[in-house]
Amino acid sequence: MNAPNRRRRSARRSAEQPIPQLARGKVRNRYAPFAMLSDDQLEAIHLASMHILEKIGVEVLSDAALDRFAAAGAKVDRSNRTVFLDRDFVAEKIATAPSRFTLSSRNAENSVELGGNAINFTLAAGPPNVHDRERGRRAGNMEDYCDLVRLAQHFNAIHMLGNQVCAPIELPANSRHLDTYLANLTLTDKCFHVSAIGRGRAVDGAAMAAIARGMTLEETSHDPSVTTIISVNSPRRFDDAMADGMMALAELGQSVCVTPFTLMGAMSPVTLAGALAQQNAEALFGVVLTQIVNPGAPVIYGAFTSNVDMRSGAPAFGTPENAKANLAAGQLARRYKLPYRTSPCSASNAADAQGAWETMIALWSAVLGHGNLVYHGAGWQEGGLIVSYEKLVQDVEMIQHMISFLEPVSTEEPELALDALERVQPGGHFFGDAHTLERYSTAFYQPMLSDWQNNEAWVEAGAADASERATAIWKKALEEYQQPPLDEARREALDAYVSKRKEEIGDGEP
């Protein structure tokens, strides 16, 4: 067959069949969490982190946060802005944090439960750059931003957006959060993460989410819409903007996820035990602040512990150390009865085999560790310096594999198939048996990207590897994408909010 014919046939097939994907739905992890650490080891980490909080302390650059800690009875050394928390105080404060809560978007079906055995996957968040195989590498921009959130909307395995899948750097830094929130709320009807660099950006996100839901901000204070990642400037520093953004969201009853960025050997001790002790101290420190501000405010225990390449200092992900950290952090989160955030990241420079094995190592440990929020779930590449369209598709494929793996198995008749086993003769086959025919179309996970053709057919079709094939899929997904309808009055109110806020902000701070 000549090439043009092949292309035509391929195009026809492509037009006929939508990309196969899992149905939308809540995902539960019914398997027991993985016990990486023994109970004694877990206790040793806990005790070390309590020592850090009591004796070493955490620096807080926000005056407002220092005031809150002091008023609540914590020991505050104003000379070096250091806060010390004793273990009873910590225990008392974190006890008011809910063990599970739900975030709601403007589409009730897309609510996200955080806690228990729920597991949710998000789009990548934060990369400054964008890549796809056809257009190459480029700086983050609003056009790509919109296409990437459209992909998140389209793929059912993605339950939630992260914060800014890429930075739209052509837009003013002080107001681009408004443009991205508007895109999130109009191009998708899934929950999203707001930016909490300062109070203004955080409140804008919560306010706009409330408008899209047809509610007042006040009405969402016990029915939260949004969350945010509060990065800790590890070791042991909470900066001004993050602390203020965190307090703003906690006051509004919105959720935050306190996530120390503890790269072993760089921002943390080179040992897993030391890094976990630090991560735990820093995460709990942030959790305590949310509960001081608003007892009962929803908060997530975030973990982002991996190692660096000790030859270059470059961050590494999907390493054995990262896997252990993902599992151990889940044990810690559960010890404190807090929802758990983890990530399946990769440091590869390409959507290649390395990208896949790194993500798979981190993804398995995220799932086995009972992550409730698997952040940066799709598209993250180069340790977060770029979002890749092809990696996004590959990640969705890997996540779908894991979601299917979490589906329960039946061992009742007729699944035991003793009748079929009796009917099919020795050395025969089950293809044509009634037991097979009744089930074959739904019996197995059907991949969207894996290619199981024999080699001859694969070569004939162009010998495209899983990176090349991913290009066709994201392009098709953008064709298939349907914008979720939004009530016209809410849309107008969102536009008005954005206009008003842009005017208020002007050249100043949000």
Place this chain on the structure above:
Amino acid sequence: MNAPNRRRRSARRSAEQPIPQLARGKVRNRYAPFAMLSDDQLEAIHLASMHILEKIGVEVLSDAALDRFAAAGAKVDRSNRTVFLDRDFVAEKIATAPSRFTLSSRNAENSVELGGNAINFTLAAGPPNVHDRERGRRAGNMEDYCDLVRLAQHFNAIHMLGNQVCAPIELPANSRHLDTYLANLTLTDKCFHVSAIGRGRAVDGAAMAAIARGMTLEETSHDPSVTTIISVNSPRRFDDAMADGMMALAELGQSVCVTPFTLMGAMSPVTLAGALAQQNAEALFGVVLTQIVNPGAPVIYGAFTSNVDMRSGAPAFGTPENAKANLAAGQLARRYKLPYRTSPCSASNAADAQGAWETMIALWSAVLGHGNLVYHGAGWQEGGLIVSYEKLVQDVEMIQHMISFLEPVSTEEPELALDALERVQPGGHFFGDAHTLERYSTAFYQPMLSDWQNNEAWVEAGAADASERATAIWKKALEEYQQPPLDEARREALDAYVSKRKEEIGDGEP
């Protein structure tokens, strides 16, 4: 820098530093096995498989095996060569099989323990074709065979050869097993799998392994050298050659691994429960035969349950269903106190991201399921139709990640690093701290294939993906490879054995 200079520098660097790899050593899986099935579910599978053995029966094409079953008291229907085993008989027979045993090669350090929490990874076995990125696709041949076993010798993460990493098809089919055994025993000092297609090939392997160890075949009957995969012609058929080969090895006190090939929807029911019930019945049936032949003979519970692509009938690996099967089969093997064999296979046509995620899904489930023998561990591609040099390197990398993941974590001081945490100021870094400097060179797993350079450096170095980089590594590994010394008299005895047997075999059957 211009290209020739870059190449020179790269060549110099390459010449100076050997490929980083894990040290040789036994691997233990200290984590608890994963409970995919509940106890009740496990019992349901067991009961279904007992029903199959008692009421449906297994066809046996070997007269000698039928005689053995009949003599042992099993019900044998000669009219259709079907054997029925009742559950008490099964329980009684499998009780004599050891729960663990050791295979020894001519190098005592390379012994392979099978059972308990030991885990061992093998080279791929059985592909008719070979591929690498430079020379492309070709039929199996002796030159590639030798290079591939050299790679298995070189990489410490590979504990054992499989049976025929590729078929050297230019050699006579009835005697090529002798050439491959000779290559195994001279180019490597690791344990290997023999071919058990008939008695002759099986005995030759055990005999040659004994010669290489400086022992008589009789002396190895309680100190086994070799094992083999006994494939069942699922559903419910043991063919003549395999049954005879299995009995021959069991009589010699050598080990076998009984492995039904139960592709759901093809050779097995389309349901996981049905496929597991069948797999369990067929595996135990083989185990029973080994114990009838030689009570106490070492035997491995083999599992190879995956699904087909129901659109094409093509086999698929590394699927969610394959992962569940790998985990459940481990539970079954442990229920019967038998060593467990599983596999981390892929159906991808390339050493690409699909190859990596499929292998990672299967590899994680193999490890979590406490596989003792992880067969086809390195190089398997296209569902076993080809062995790939690049995939082999990638698989070794992935296996090394898992081995590192299995290394225990310390949570004692000084690993808790409280002194370092006190020394490093808020927002500072640990790079230069004494606690880091004392440990950094060995703190983390150092990959041989993962590339963590920043994008600029990676592009400058040629932007090679993990498949392209793998080419350089296998070539370097072949340069670094050192043939393990073999006592001259033993070498001569091996050559003499091969000559004598080739003469005996002539144009006939081995």
